[in-house]
Amino acid sequence: MKTSNAKIMFFFCCSILFSACKKESGQQEADKEAPAKKQSNANATLATCCWIGTTNQANDRMEAYDPAVSSWTIPKWSFKPTTALGFNATSELPLWGDVNDVKVRNNNHWGSTQVIVAHGGRLSVIAKYPGGQRIWATGFPTDAGIHGIEILPDGNCVVAAAGTSAGTGGNYIRIYSSSQAAPNQYVNTIYPLTSAHQVLWDPSQNCLWAIGATLNKYAYNTAANGGTVSNPKLSLLMSYSLSTITPWGHDIATYDGDTNKLLVTTNGGVYVFSKSAGAFIPGAITGAAQRAFVNAVSTLPGQNIMVQTYKDPGCTFNGWCANHVDFYNLATGAFLYSRTVSTAAFYRGKSFDPNY
Structure with a gap:
């Protein structure tokens, strides 16, 4: 009888143990699948470096592609504001369109390790990456012509407004207290800059760069300008003329491997700016x-590669788009390869680098 009871108890224990193991195994498999189910962009992961972040005006989406893949078919990540992501159907979504700038940044101010800052049409947004959930958004009048946007390390942001040929708006950069909780997240100050096209935070000099009719350097929240996180301020440190190169700036970017340099584009060409000399370096960009x-x-960090998107006459969607992104040797300017999406109308395609 004792032996029989012992056998029953043994099989009972084994049965419990087997059920527990099966449940744990099943939970582990569910846990493996959970991240993919939670992500609205199934292939997206935290950004390292570097995919290419593009602004596709043909479908009004931000899209990221892998430059190591020769055929760009399905993007690795994409974003467009929706009500499901928390954007307002009445006051925000109708303002979205003609996407023109996107950056991904390491930032945990809102409990997310990375965020994107983006602009399309008349709407600037900050959203969690990769999911795209709304953090902050603000709209602009039709003649603002926002072309560039940057998020600062503390969660505040800056936009560059070029204006439009049909209106008198724009021609400024504007800093917002986007880091703050509502209703204080829209405190802002405007600084004039003719045809402002792009802004870039520089951690090596703890300053903000902006380009338009000139290349400007600004200090952020110093004792001299009295700025605070809740009421952010900029101070113009220097304004550099573009007269030694060609007028009307379009974009600025870091120069891989040298924190003393900036890459700059204008209507007339591509140039390298020396921060220490306060001047453009003659003949720094050559070849194609x-x-x-x-x-x-x-640039693609550590790869000696420059990335460009330019106004391509072959893109008929509008007068400034391209359906491909081009890659060059950074040192020699030699053409390396292109990546094409035949249905796209890219305004910008840039290194999707989360680091400033």
Whole structure:
């Protein structure tokens, strides 16, 4: 009888143990699948470096592609504001369109390790990456002509407004207290800059760069300007003329491997700016990489590669788009390869680098 009871108890224990193991195994499999189910962009992961972040005006989406893949068919990540992501159907979504700038940044101010800052049409947004959930958004009048946007390390942001040929708006950069909780997240200050096209935070000099009719350098929240996180301020430190190169700036970017340099594009070409000299370096960009009307420039860190998107006459969607992104040797300017999406109308295609 004792032996029989012992056998029953043994099989009972084994049964419990087997059920527990099966449940744990099943939970582990569910846990493996959970991240993919939670992500609205199934292939997206936290950004390292570097995909290419593009602004596709043909479908009004931000899209990221892998430059190591020769055929760009399905993007690795994409974004467009929706009500499901928390954007307002009445006051925000109708303002979205003609996407023109996107950056991904390491930032945990809102409990997310990375965020994107983006602009399309008349709407600027900050959203969690990769999911795209709304953090902050603000709209602009039709003649603002926002072309560039940057998020600062503390969660505040800056936009560059070029204006439009049909209106008198724009021609400024504007800093917002986007880091703050509502209703204080829209405190802002405007600084004039004719045809402002792009802004870039520089951690090596703790300053903000902006380009338009001139290349400007600004201090952020210093004792001299009295700025605070809740009421952010800029101070113009220097304004550099573009007269030694060609007028009307389009884009600025870091220069891989040298924090003393900036890459700059204008209507007339691609250039390198020396921060210490306060001047453009003659002949720094040569070969096929030196061309006019480059809307976007960047580098792939550690690869000696420059990335460009330029106004391509072959793109008929509008007068400034391209359906491909081009890659060049950074040192020699020699053309390396292109990546094409035949249905796209890219305004910008840049290194999707989360680091400033």
